[in-house]
Amino acid sequence: MPDAPDPTPSLDAPPRPAAERPKEVFRIVARAEEDGHRARAGVLTTAHGEIRTPGFVPLATKATVRGMLPSEIRDLGYDIVLGNTFHLMLSPGAEHIKERGGLHEFMGWDGPIITDSGGFQVFSMGHGTVADEIKGRTKGKGLRGHGRIDAIEEQGVRFRSHIDGSKQLLSPERSMEVQAALGTDLAVVFDECTPFNVDREYTARSTERTHRWLERCLTFHEQHAPDWQLVYGIVQGGVYQDLRVEATELVASSRVDAVAIGGSLGEHKDQMNEVVGWATAALGGAHERKPRHLLGIGEIDDLVRGVEQGIDTFDCAMPTRLGRHGMALVPDPDKRWRVDLNQARWKTSDEPICEGCPCPACAHGFTRAYLRYLVHTKELLGMRLLTQHNLAFVSRVMQRLRQSIIDGRLTEEAAAIRGGIMP
Ligand SMILES: [Zn+2]
Numbered sequence: 001m002p003d004a005p006d007p008t009p010s011l012d013a014p015p016r017p018a019a020e021r022p023k024e025v026f027r028i029v030a031r032a033e034e035d036g037h038r039a040r041a042g043v044l045t046t047a048h049g050e051i052r053t054p055g056f057v058p059l060a061t062k063a064t065v066r067g068m069l070p071s072e073i074r075d076l077g078y079d080i081v082l083g084n085t086f087h088l089m090l091s092p093g094a095e096h097i098k099e100r101g102g103l104h105e106f107m108g109w110d111g112p113i114i115t116d117s118g119g120f121q122v123f124s125m126g127h128g129t130v131a132d133e134i135k136g137r138t139k140g141k142g143l144r145g146h147g148r149i150d151a152i153e154e155q156g157v158r159f160r161s162h163i164d165g166s167k168q169l170l171s172p173e174r175s176m177e178v179q180a181a182l183g184t185d186l187a188v189v190f191d192e193c194t195p196f197n198v199d200r201e202y203t204a205r206s207t208e209r210t211h212r213w214l215e216r217c218l219t220f221h222e223q224h225a226p227d228w229q230l231v232y233g234i235v236q237g238g239v240y241q242d243l244r245v246e247a248t249e250l251v252a253s254s255r256v257d258a259v260a261i262g263g264s265l266g267e268h269k270d271q272m273n274e275v276v277g278w279a280t281a282a283l284g285g286a287h288e289r290k291p292r293h294l295l296g297i298g299e300i301d302d303l304v305r306g307v308e309q310g311i312d313t314f315d316c317a318m319p320t321r322l323g324r325h326g327m328a329l330v331p332d333p334d335k336r337w338r339v340d341l342n343q344a345r346w347k348t349s350d351e352p353i354c355e356g357c358p359c360p361a362c363a364h365g366f367t368r369a370y371l372r373y374l375v376h377t378k379e380l381l382g383m384r385l386l387t388q389h390n391l392a393f394v395s396r397v398m399q400r401l402r403q404s405i406i407d408g409r410l411t412e413e414a415a416a417i418r419g420g421i422m423p
Pocket residue numbers: 353354357358359360361362363388389392
């Protein structure tokens with residue numbers, strides 16, 4: 001039987017306005033520069049709406065923030081989500097999503113979406129392999145399933161899909177092509193995510209390749225992507241100050257709309273803060289109006305420090321992943337801001353996760369005893385409630401940081417958050 005014809009569009013449904021390139025991408029509304037801070041509060045404008053900064057970006061890796069409705073993400077105070085180029089190109093496929101109207105339409109989220117480049121995922125499939133290649137050792141076997149890297153070439157990375165073993169190429173052009181097909185608001189250029197345990201020589205060579213790939217990404221994007229899709233360049237350079245500063249200058253001076261800081265940020269938090277500080281210092285002056293994203297960082301103390309250093313947006317799996325594993329965020333800096341509801345000690349606890357928290361789990365009065373039971377029996381509701389709570393917690397921290405920059409009291413507010421004070 002032939003397919004039924006499309007129903008006539010309803011007259012009361014206004015046509016969706018065509019996406020437009022914003023006239024002003026990033027507007028700084030306030031700064032906090034006391035105590036050596038470089039913090040700013042701003043508004044990042046995209047074709048699908050505004051993002052208040054500093055802000056956190058929840059992960060919708062496979063076109064869903066797991067277990068959450070788009071409206072729930074919005075209600076928790078989020079303006080934007082992050083989709084994953086690597087995963088979506090393998091399943092269900094970028095062209096498949098394009099045929100369904102693009103990623104916004106496909107997943108029912110009409111706000112801004114950023115996609116990463118896939119660089120981090122493809123390289124983390126074989127970090128051993130990357131270092132091995134340079135050091136002339138035999139190839140590694142990859143980490144999971146039959147997904148593995150076959151070759152890292154100037155053209156791109158050849159790998160086998162972990163889903164069906166099919167041969168794939170992820171290159172600067174392919175990554176930008178996928179992101180253009182997904183129709184996301186913010187695309188990220190394809191880079192080589194420099195592994196942690198490599199030396200300066202490797203890092204320098206890898207960073208140079210990332211810069212050649214940056215140029216190819218921008219050229220492809222200018223020719224094929226919608227003009228309203230904004231582009232983040234990625235700063236690599238490992239833990240070497242001269243390489244980081246050089247990379248920051250080069251990326252920020254290129255034709256990118258915004259700058260993301262990626263790659264190995266060091267062994268411990270002090271080193272990470274130092275590395276991020278090199279980059280944000282180099283992003284002052286002429287580059288100041290370019291929004292800055294810190295890739296893959298999201299622990300509470302890292303968010304506070306990052307904001308002080310002048311980072312505008314962050315993404316991280318932490319709040320949602322912890323939630324699915326029975327861990328809840330709480331204002332307890334000594335316990336890494338978390339409580340493990342898998343533990344039997346909560347079996348008879350009448351406490352909520354967090355007194356005064358407005359999230360559905362706490363506001364409804366669910367006890368730790370009940371949540372512990374849900375987590376223990378792997379009930380879906382437990383994962384959902386803890387995901388909501390954790391996202392609400394991070395959202396409140398970001399809102400406090402943003403407001404305190406606007407009100408000129410960042411130092412005080414940052415100290416309160418670090419001290420575990422949640423109003
Ligand atoms: Zn809560």
